Amino acid sequence: MNRRYDSSRRKNAAEQTRRDILQAALKLHWQGITGFRPLAVEAGCSLATLRKHFPRKEELFQNCTQTFAATLEMPDLQALGSITDRTERIEDSVSELCRIHEAMFGYAWLGAHQRDDSPTLDAVMNSYEGLTDAITEIITRENPAGSAVARGLLDFLSYRALRLSARLTPEETTKELITTLHLIFAGLYETT
Numbered sequence: 001m002n003r004r005y006d007s008s009r010r011k012n013a014a015e016q017t018r019r020d021i022l023q024a025a026l027k028l029h030w031q032g033i034t035g036f037r038p039l040a041v042e043a044g045c046s047l048a049t050l051r052k053h054f055p056r057k058e059e060l061f062q063n064c065t066q067t068f069a070a071t072l073e074m075p076d077l078q079a080l081g082s083i084t085d086r087t088e089r090i091e092d093s094v095s096e097l098c099r100i101h102e103a104m105f106g107y108a109w110l111g112a113h114q115r116d117d118s119p120t121l122d123a124v125m126n127s128y129e130g131l132t133d134a135i136t137e138i139i140t141r142e143n144p145a146g147s148a149v150a151r152g153l154l155d156f157l158s159y160r161a162l163r164l165s166a167r168l169t170p171e172e173t174t175k176e177l178i179t180t181l182h183l184i185f186a187g188l189y190e191t192t
Contacts, residue, residue, distance in 0.1 A: 017045055018053050022067050025060055030106030034114070061120040072103055074131070081138045090139045090185070091178050094154070097135045098174040101159040104128065108156045128156065139181065146184055153177055153184075 024043035028034070034057065040050045054060040075096035083089035101108070108128060115122040132154050140147040152158060154177070162173045 014053075017043075017049060020044065021050060021053055021060075022063055025064050026068060029064060029110050032106065032110050032113070034110070058118055058120055061118050065120055065124055068107065072100070075100065075135070077134050077138065080135070081141075086142060086185075087182070090181055093135050093139050094178045094181065095174055097132065097154055098159060098170065098177065100128075100131065101156050102170045104156065105160065105163070109160065112157075132156070140185075143185065149184055150181060153180060 021043045040047045080093045111121040111125045115125045136151040162168050
């Protein structure tokens with residue numbers, strides 16, 4: 001009796017190992033850890049197995065970016081921009097951006113530090129900064145004179161500083177940013 005070789009079990013195991021590596025990488029990247037040795041330990045595989053799936057760190061960054069992006073719901077910029085009430089538009093826009101800042105918390109820090117060494121991370125950071133720019137434009141459209149200050153406040157580094165240095169919760173950070181922007185724009189509108 002001739003048996004036919006079925007490679008599906010091996011293929012499924014390899015796919016599961018790849019998923020395990022990506023999940024471990026996302027966990028460690030959140031903490032700023034990008035070394036292959038700690039990743040292999042976290043993923044429960046050998047360094048050789050890790051390198052078989054991801055020979056270069058850049059390939060790992062590309063796959064992690066795709067995996068994480070699939071879980072992230074981006075703000076609807078068109079809907080935010082169509083809100084006519086300035087107060088509501090600021091609150092909704094800032095809340096949406098802060099939701100993204102919180103989701104990207106560890107990854108943005110890693111990306112900022114390693115963007116010069118990784119085309120993938122540089123592209124991610126450019127896109128992330130573009131989102132912040134777009135939100136800034138939405139909330140400052142009546143008075144672009146406040147856009148530089150608003151952009152600085154909305155940057156992920158400002159969000160991170162409030163979360164870590166001021167020890168604010170995500171909700172408190174969002175509220176502080178919204179309140180500060182309202183105060184700034186109230187002052188700008190009085191002088192124009």
